[in-house]
Amino acid sequence: PYQQTTYDFFIPSKTRVDLTEKMWASVQTMDGLPQLENYHSLFSLDINTRKNVTTFGFPSWLYKAKSRKNGKYYALRRIAGYRLSNERALHAVKDWKKIKNANIVTVHEAFTVRQFHDSSLIFAYDYHPLAKTLHQQHFPAQPPTTAARGPRAAPKNIDEPILWGYICQIANALKDIHSSNLAARCIDLTKIIITSQNRIRLSACSVLDVLQFEDQRPLQELQQEDLLSFGKVILALATNNPNIQPGNAKAAMEGLGTRYTVPFKNAVTWLCTPAAIAEDWTIKCFLSGISGHLAKALDNSFSAYDEQTSILAQELENGRAARLMMKLAVINDRPVRGLPSPNWSEAHERNLLKLFRDYVFHQVDAEGRPVLDIGHMLSCMNKLDAGTDERVLLTSLDNETVIVCTYKEVKQMLNRSFNELMRCSSSRDGNPE
Amino acid sequence: PYQQTTYDFFIPSKTRVDLTEKMWASVQTMDGLPQLENYHSLFSLDINTRKNVTTFGFPSWLYKAKSRKNGKYYALRRIAGYRLSNERALHAVKDWKKIKNANIVTVHEAFTVRQFHDSSLIFAYDYHPLAKTLHQQHFPAQPPTTAARGPRAAPKNIDEPILWGYICQIANALKDIHSSNLAARCIDLTKIIITSQNRIRLSACSVLDVLQFEDQRPLQELQQEDLLSFGKVILALATNNPNIQPGNAKAAMEGLGTRYTVPFKNAVTWLCTPAAIAEDWTIKCFLSGISGHLAKALDNSFSAYDEQTSILAQELENGRAARLMMKLAVINDRPVRGLPSPNWSEAHERNLLKLFRDYVFHQVDAEGRPVLDIGHMLSCMNKLDAGTDERVLLTSLDNETVIVCTYKEVKQMLNRSFNELMRCSSSRDGNPE
Ligand SMILES: Nc1ncnc2c1ncn2[C@@H]1O[C@H](COP(=O)(O)OP(=O)(O)OP(=O)(O)O)[C@@H](O)[C@H]1O
Ligand SMILES: Nc1ncnc2c1ncn2[C@@H]1O[C@H](COP(=O)(O)OP(=O)(O)OP(=O)(O)O)[C@@H](O)[C@H]1O
Ligand SMILES: [Mg+2]
Ligand SMILES: [Mg+2]
Numbered sequence: 123p124y125q126q127t128t129y130d131f132f133i134p135s136k137t138r139v140d141l142t143e144k145m146w147a148s149v150q151t152m153d154g155l156p157q158l159e160n161y162h163s164l165f166s167l168d169i170n171t172r173k174n175v176t177t178f179g180f181p182s183w184l185y186k187a188k189s190r191k192n193g194k195y196y197a198l199r200r201i202a203g204y205r206l207s208n209e210r211a212l213h214a215v216k217d218w219k220k221i222k223n224a225n226i227v228t229v230h231e232a233f234t235v236r237q238f239h240d241s242s243l244i245f246a247y248d249y250h251p252l253a254k255t256l257h258q259q260h261f262p263a264q265p266p267t268t269a270a271r272g273p274r275a276a277p278k279n280i281d282e283p284i285l286w287g288y289i290c291q292i293a294n295a296l297k298d299i300h301s302s303n304l305a306a307r308c309i310d311l312t313k314i315i316i317t318s319q320n321r322i323r324l325s326a327c328s329v330l331d332v333l334q335f336e337d338q339r340p341l342q343e344l345q346q347e348d349l350l351s352f353g354k355v356i357l358a359l360a361t362n363n364p365n366i367q368p369g370n371a372k373a374a375m376e377g378l379g380t381r382y383t384v385p386f387k388n389a390v391t392w393l394c395t396p397a398a399i400a401e402d403w404t405i406k407c408f409l410s411g412i413s414g415h416l417a418k419a420l421d422n423s424f425s426a427y428d429e430q431t432s433i434l435a436q437e438l439e440n441g442r443a444a445r446l447m448m449k450l451a452v453i454n455d456r457p458v459r460g461l462p463s464p465n466w467s468e469a470h471e472r473n474l475l476k477l478f479r480d481y482v483f484h485q486v487d488a489e490g491r492p493v494l495d496i497g498h499m500l501s502c503m504n505k506l507d508a509g510t511d512e513r514v515l516l517t518s519l520d521n522e523t524v525i526v527c528t529y530k531e532v533k534q535m536l537n538r539s540f541n542e543l544m545r546c547s548s549s550r551d552g553n554p555e
Numbered sequence: 556p557y558q559q560t561t562y563d564f565f566i567p568s569k570t571r572v573d574l575t576e577k578m579w580a581s582v583q584t585m586d587g588l589p590q591l592e593n594y595h596s597l598f599s600l601d602i603n604t605r606k607n608v609t610t611f612g613f614p615s616w617l618y619k620a621k622s623r624k625n626g627k628y629y630a631l632r633r634i635a636g637y638r639l640s641n642e643r644a645l646h647a648v649k650d651w652k653k654i655k656n657a658n659i660v661t662v663h664e665a666f667t668v669r670q671f672h673d674s675s676l677i678f679a680y681d682y683h684p685l686a687k688t689l690h691q692q693h694f695p696a697q698p699p700t701t702a703a704r705g706p707r708a709a710p711k712n713i714d715e716p717i718l719w720g721y722i723c724q725i726a727n728a729l730k731d732i733h734s735s736n737l738a739a740r741c742i743d744l745t746k747i748i749i750t751s752q753n754r755i756r757l758s759a760c761s762v763l764d765v766l767q768f769e770d771q772r773p774l775q776e777l778q779q780e781d782l783l784s785f786g787k788v789i790l791a792l793a794t795n796n797p798n799i800q801p802g803n804a805k806a807a808m809e810g811l812g813t814r815y816t817v818p819f820k821n822a823v824t825w826l827c828t829p830a831a832i833a834e835d836w837t838i839k840c841f842l843s844g845i846s847g848h849l850a851k852a853l854d855n856s857f858s859a860y861d862e863q864t865s866i867l868a869q870e871l872e873n874g875r876a877a878r879l880m881m882k883l884a885v886i887n888d889r890p891v892r893g894l895p896s897p898n899w900s901e902a903h904e905r906n907l908l909k910l911f912r913d914y915v916f917h918q919v920d921a922e923g924r925p926v927l928d929i930g931h932m933l934s935c936m937n938k939l940d941a942g943t944d945e946r947v948l949l950t951s952l953d954n955e956t957v958i959v960c961t962y963k964e965v966k967q968m969l970n971r972s973f974n975e976l977m978r979c980s981s982s983r984d985g986n987p988e
Contacts, residue, residue, distance in 0.1 A: 141868045224857030294850045318864070321857070409850055413842040416849040417727045423856040424657030424754070430863045431751070435574045437870035444877040448932055451880065451916040452925075455888055457952050461925070483884040492885075492894070492980040494973075499881055519890050540927075547925040
């Protein structure tokens, strides 16, 4: 896993594109939105413009915003037109703040604002750039022309391993939630988000606990509702039908047919069917029934981690090369102002470093054509970083000077020169070592 | 997670040190060892020099080696002095090759060699740099002086969550092994290796299947032995006693006392106690009993993945900066030989790029002292990469030339110049884009 060829250096991979897009999504800005007390630079994350009130009973909006306190990004969910009648309702968020689970979007705080020219309630969550809801991912809006032309496109079945992955993750989230004496109340295709390849998170925890603070229902009832909603979500995905209702669930279950295995159908049926004895119908029981799949999910996650680690190991080489190139760039051809001594730049060592620079970056072939060989540049940087005993032949342009020295010596000169510059510089904390 | 401050750029973290050390460990070389047919550059991985024959009945040695076929590193386990009497015994490795599990060191092949001046059997495994055995990690050899001075140092108890992590991982490995109709036969403190923080792998699969090919025992018996060995390993770690025998296991179990929870003690006891009904004593049953801990392990693994991803996102900035610096270095101050035109270097665009280079790397403060501000260099590289509309004021040394241009324009000039060089270069595949 720690072996690198030249061409690995610039990973042209999905990973790089993905991370870069996320980085750009994070820094996007937008005009016309208000500033809130602790948050600024609001950016709307809503993709569909329909104001859906079914989930919370109120229209909700989502914004990315930057915190004034720590400079980090957050996702703010605004419940529009909600008037908080009891400040204690906000305490419900306190229990949620404690829950740190890899399949739950962490809740940070809730507060009321008037900056939207109404009374709005805001919930602050971790921000996950480029997140999509399960609904967006698996039931993408049909282009209007197709929709007009006829029935829905032929259903694309989601592979069972992916659904087991979702099942294990929702179960993991519910385990922590239920054992903290809470209920999720947001297991819904539009409230579960995909934050990276096949990784999902519950995105709207605590909202209903605050909104319905005045009419609290028994915890057990709410937790059992979570199991039912869980079953409905999986059933919807497996049957390519986003509108599972109590009325059509049974038919949908039968419609699973032979595309899915018996254990899978059993798991979905179990979730959708309240048990006679309440103790037998809990997330704990469910977990023990899917333990083999939990082990598989663990195995997959370990492998993904290993893969990420080996990419990281390659990228670290970039860091080393970047550091050295900065040092060289700072020293080479530096104008005379502010140098340790007026002839510093022209002194023997700097001249040598310049010849080394030419050797690395200004190579020409026998016919005098430029050689732009990344592999050569990188391998030089790696040898320089390691300070090897390998010798390098440095020749001046006019062939007057020919010097042989080791990478080790070049490294020493580079560090010495850089440190000399550091000593007479105004910022002493910048040594990239 | 995708937010970066200047000082994040050069991650001074455990991760970096760890990965770098592993990289160096991978490339270490050693003299005096033979070359095998498909492997060269053997390097001994044995740390203790005692020749322990208890595990396999033969002394075994471990080497890192490089494959001639694909240039990758492998760990070769040599069983010294073993004479293969039946070629068919090597077929046992075929089933093992198919098993890909994140908690099992992948087996690649087995073959006999005579290059060690004896008849040796070699097993090739994935190489995991700087792996330690559980024994080395948790029962480090006492320095001789301390050992002479008195009893073993006071036992350091391993925290229960770490042990649950080990339990989930060994269970995950055994699940795949047993369901493939195999048995691990190497669940032992010295044959389980730690390959990164709390991550373990079975390191000696398939060896006994080959060595004891002639006297095969019933599969069920071997799988049940795996469960017992599993229990013994965990018991040894929990009681800080590497020598658990059938005779002292019961006492050790009682010795777990109050340091560990009841579910933990139950799990260990279950493993160490053969059940009356064979169907009740399988790894599948065990998994379903620890499902809550599997979910926790999954959660931890997801979090580790997320952490690694955010480090990777930071490191990608290095890659971008390195690419741009290479381009700049290739162009700036390039001698005249082999250029698109004799005055190419001095033309307007190159002059501008040179001024830009000075702006980035040769800054001085009001008193003319060098400013070595990595943050400045990096932020310039990031803006250049993005091609922003932000303006930059470029001044020549003599203040004769003052030019204002955007990063976007600088980026265009850089790419144009680089591509011109590319066109007249001998290597056309090197564009670091
Ligand atoms: N924590 C978050 N970080 C980043 N993006 C998020 C986060 N939570 C949700 N999103 C994204 O914001 C968008 C809006 O989310 P929302 O929950 O409003 O979904 P919706 O499809 O609009 O549902 P509804 O119709 O109920 O409003 C979705 O694309 C979703 O993926
Ligand atoms: N696949 C592997 N890749 C890298 N290192 C490994 C691998 N397998 C084992 N090692 C390391 O090689 C060393 C020797 O392994 P070995 O299995 O011989 O352990 P040991 O302590 O010497 O046990 P024994 O006394 O039975 O030989 C250990 O430090 C171990 O961590
Ligand atoms: Mg919405
Ligand atoms: Mg050994």
